[in-house]
Amino acid sequence: MIKELLISEFLQEAENTRKVLEAIPDSALGWKSSEKTWSTAKLASHVATIYAWYPEVLLSDAFELSDFKYERENHSASKNILQKFEENFSLAKEAFEKLDENKLSTPWTMTMKEKVLIPPTPKYNIIRTTLFNHLYHHRGELIVYLRATGNKVPGFYGPTADDKF
Template sequence: MILQYLTQEFEHEVTSTRKLLQAVPQKDLGYKPSEISWTMGQLAQHIAIIYYWYVGTLTKDVYDMAGDHLERGDPNDIKATLALFESNVEKARAALKSLTEEKLQDNWTMKIGEQVVLGPMPRGIVSRGFLFNHIYHHRGEMIVYLRATGNKVPGMYGPTYEESI
């Protein structure tokens, strides 16, 4: 039952993420609100990459990011980032389809080489925190970036301010 809800939420939120990434203009990819912040292009790329992490999170008990050679593309090309997003969404869907309710209870760990950076904890908890909530957090940042550069924010949970004026 939980897996069914996660899958439905995933599909709904993919649509919202797609709308947001499609609203990112090529001309503003270099914008960053502070010296320590990512550029808009880097943030968009990071959002697209998180969908790739579903594979290692949902199909492996120990995910070693150091040994994973993920494709990044060019953060200065929004079309490349959108293509990366779509490719990673398909990989994430396949990983979700391979999951079972029982596997949600299995412990999962993330490492970078020999260093444990997350876990061990149940895969279901990791799915919410590391995957779903991580994407929501960075989408919120992207909304701030879009507004700061005078761009329109698409409605994801109903009309936005820009759509109502």
């Protein structure tokens, strides 16, 4: 039951992620809100890459971040970022289908070169925070980037200021 609820949210929110990535024009890819932030391209690429983490979280009990191989797309064009999202989304969906619901309370850990980044935490909590909420946070940043660059913002949970009533 819980697995089905998680998958339902995952699928709905992946569609929202797809909408925001489709809304990014190539002309906005180089824009940064400050010297400390990523460009739109790097932020969008990060959003697309989060979906590649799903198999590591859903199908294992630990994630050694230094072993994770980032497959960076050429983010000089929005279509490349969207293509990487679609590839990673497929991996994530497949991992969700294989997830054993009985393991949602199993402790899960993230390390980097043996340093503990996330101590043992129930897998369910990691799905909610490290996967879902982390993604929503960065997707929200992308929405701000779209607005700041004068581009239209897609609606996720209803119309936006760009929609005509």
